[in-house]
Amino acid sequence: MAAWERVVIAVSMVVFVALLALAFTVGALGYRAPPPTLRDLAEVYLRTTFNSDNPLFSAMAPEAVTAIVWDYRGLDTLFETAVFFLAIIASVALMRGVSLPRKEVGPAAGMSPIVKTVTKITIGMILAVAASIAFHGHLTPGGGFQGGATAAVAPLIALVVFSVYFLEHAGVTKNRMLGLRSAGLLGVGLTAFLVLAASIVSGVQAYVLQNQPKPTAPIGMPSIVDGAIFGGTLLLFNIFEALAVAAGFTLVFLLLAIPEEEALKVTTGGEHAH
Amino acid sequence: MIAPQTLVFGILALLGLLSMIATYLAITERDLVKAVVFSAIQSTAYAFMYYLLMAPDIVLVYVPVAVGLYPAVVLFLIKKTERYEGE
Amino acid sequence: MPISPDSYLFNLLIMTLFANLAISLYGVLARPSLVKKVIALTIFSDTANTFAIVVGYRLWPKPSEPPIPPVITRIPPTREYIEEFAARAVDPLPQALVLTAIVIGLAVTLFLVFLTLQIYRLYRTTDVRKIAKLRG
Numbered sequence: 001m002a003a004w005e006r007v008v009i010a011v012s013m014v015v016f017v018a019l020l021a022l023a024f025t026v027g028a029l030g031y032r033a034p035p036p037t038l039r040d041l042a043e044v045y046l047r048t049t050f051n052s053d054n055p056l057f058s059a060m061a062p063e064a065v066t067a068i069v070w071d072y073r074g075l076d077t078l079f080e081t082a083v084f085f086l087a088i089i090a091s092v093a094l095m096r097g098v099s100l101p102r103k104e105v106g107p108a109a110g111m112s113p114i115v116k117t118v119t120k121i122t123i124g125m126i127l128a129v130a131a132s133i134a135f136h137g138h139l140t141p142g143g144g145f146q147g148g149a150t151a152a153v154a155p156l157i158a159l160v161v162f163s164v165y166f167l168e169h170a171g172v173t174k175n176r177m178l179g180l181r182s183a184g185l186l187g188v189g190l191t192a193f194l195v196l197a198a199s200i201v202s203g204v205q206a207y208v209l210q211n212q213p214k215p216t217a218p219i220g221m222p223s224i225v226d227g228a229i230f231g232g233t234l235l236l237f238n239i240f241e242a243l244a245v246a247a248g249f250t251l252v253f254l255l256l257a258i259p260e261e262e263a264l265k266v267t268t269g270g271e272h273a274h
Numbered sequence: 275m276i277a278p279q280t281l282v283f284g285i286l287a288l289l290g291l292l293s294m295i296a297t298y299l300a301i302t303e304r305d306l307v308k309a310v311v312f313s314a315i316q317s318t319a320y321a322f323m324y325y326l327l328m329a330p331d332i333v334l335v336y337v338p339v340a341v342g343l344y345p346a347v348v349l350f351l352i353k354k355t356e357r358y359e360g361e
Numbered sequence: 362m363p364i365s366p367d368s369y370l371f372n373l374l375i376m377t378l379f380a381n382l383a384i385s386l387y388g389v390l391a392r393p394s395l396v397k398k399v400i401a402l403t404i405f406s407d408t409a410n411t412f413a414i415v416v417g418y419r420l421w422p423k424p425s426e427p428p429i430p431p432v433i434t435r436i437p438p439t440r441e442y443i444e445e446f447a448a449r450a451v452d453p454l455p456q457a458l459v460l461t462a463i464v465i466g467l468a469v470t471l472f473l474v475f476l477t478l479q480i481y482r483l484y485r486t487t488d489v490r491k492i493a494k495l496r497g
Contacts, residue, residue, distance in 0.1 A: 006299070006302075009298070010295050010298060010299075013294065013295075013298065013380065014291055014294070014295070017291070017294065017373065017376045017377055017380055018373060020376050021369060021372040021373040021375075021376045022369065024372050024376070025364050025368050025369045025372050026364055033368065033371050033372065033375070034371065034415075034418045034419055034420050035419060035420065036419060036420040036422075037419070038419060038447075038451075038452055039452070041454065042417075042452040042453065042454060043447055045431075045453055045454060046431060046446060046447045046450055046453065047443060047447050049431075049433065050433050050436075050438060051438075051443060052437060052438075053440065062432060062433035062434075062436060062438075063431075063432050063433075064431035064432065064433075064450075064453040065331045065431060065453050065456045065457050065460070066331075068453055068454060068457040069457045069460060069461075073457065076461055077461065080461045080464050080465060083464075083465055083468055084464055084465070084467075084468045086468075087468035087469065087471055087472045088468075088471075090472050090475075091471060091472060091475045094475050094476070094479055095475070133334060140432065141330035141331045141333075141334060141430070141432060142331070142334055143331065145335060145460065145464060146331070146334040146335050146338075149335060149338040149339050149343065150334075150338045152338070152343060153338055153342050153343065156342075156343065156346055229436065249343065252347070252471055253346075253347075255475075256347065256350045256351075256474075257350070260354055260482075263482060264482060267479075267482050267483065268482075277424055278421075278424070278425060278427065279367055279421045279424060279427075280366050280367055280370070282427070283366075283367050283370035283371055283374075284370055286370070286371075286374050287370045287371075287373040287374050287377070290373065290374045290377030290378065291373075291377055293377065293381060294377045294380050294381055294384070297381050297384050297385060297404055298384055300388075300400065300401075300404070301384055301385065301387065301388035301392065301397070301401060306394070306396055306397065306400075309397065309400055310400065313400050313403070313404060316404065317407065320407060320411060323411065324411075324414060327414055327415065327417075327418050327451070328418070328427075328428055328429065328430040328451045329414050329417075329430065329451070329456050329459075330430050330432075331456055331460065332414060332456055332459055332460065332463075335460060335463055336463065339463065339467060340403075340407065343467075344403065344467070344470070347470075347471065347474055348396065348399070348400065348474070351396060351399075351474050351477060351478060352396060354478060354481070355396065355477070355478070355481040355487050356394075356481075356486075356487055359392070359393065359394040359397060360393055360394060360488040360490075360491075
């Protein structure tokens, strides 16, 4: 398709969408989009997210979205983490038997020294920003998954600029990343049972995934520690989730960077063939 | 001058049109590396739209995932399989 | 009859999102390369997430006062501040649901990429028309 044909098609699509929107606006009989008031459920969430007048129904975290993700609807996030873990396990199972050959590479592997020096500086900065996003998730926009995804960009750049053999030599191997991801998920599971364990010891009633004291469960995490807003289980969830997500993405990149000859040896021949 | 609400809605509509053109170019392009670049342009337009719609959490998820990690994974895949779409 | 430009521009945004949905659906169904299908599928799911966030927006309370994101910035908040916050902030629930949806979409895409790699290693092609003629 020549270039001018594409320009004609793009311009005609823009004109068509503009006229369709005009027809919809004129003929919609007074319907106004967007609405000027919120739904009642949104008002409930906004009013109870940090309310000292109502401490038994409030989540005591100034960030409404993180409180919904980990406190009001924490069970959804637990299942989403499980789905992500299943996808990673399925990818590891598809690449079973394939491993990186042991190869010693000198300092000449990878890209030029200018790129390597700039990368060494920026990797530190990326990891610092990712830690800040993950730790402040209950006070500012951010949280566990945002920090983990930002932290996973650093091993990706290191993989491309230095080579994958250098990373393997430095200790970033597939089994170690699987161990880190399992440690993060174990932390998430333990935090979910934290208040329940404390309640069994002291004899009052409590629920799984509980954060603050509720009407029938008078035990909970502290909400203000030493004058700073602690956030209860939200802080612990954010830290463990960031660790688990960063380790999971690094594992996927390490699997994708194995050269094709190794994988073809396993699928089409050799003594470990499928 | 223009009222602020009209200005913000105008920028949102312009970003929507930009993302529509980038999607059309990404789907009808036969070189797969250029298709991934067009898809990254469309993701950047969406990230700016999320910022104007007052959703900062979603911007912080979307920018590393859709502009950084996802094109890297698809570029690894293109390097290991074919680069041009078949006839 | 007079139309307000704000209404027209917002409807234009929604129509472009519908056009994105249609173009990416065509890309999933009609293009023969597996990699192009994966790219079109991610555009489709991202557009569906954008619809959910557009539903959570609200009209400006006063013409010079935009809505604020759902984050409390004055600690500890007084009763009047919470009333003003509930009258100006956008809806936080669609943002939490879209966060979950982005992660699940990413996990499915990663699995599809590995499956495509395995198909290429076994059959040496990523063209669905050729794979359909192979008979096992």
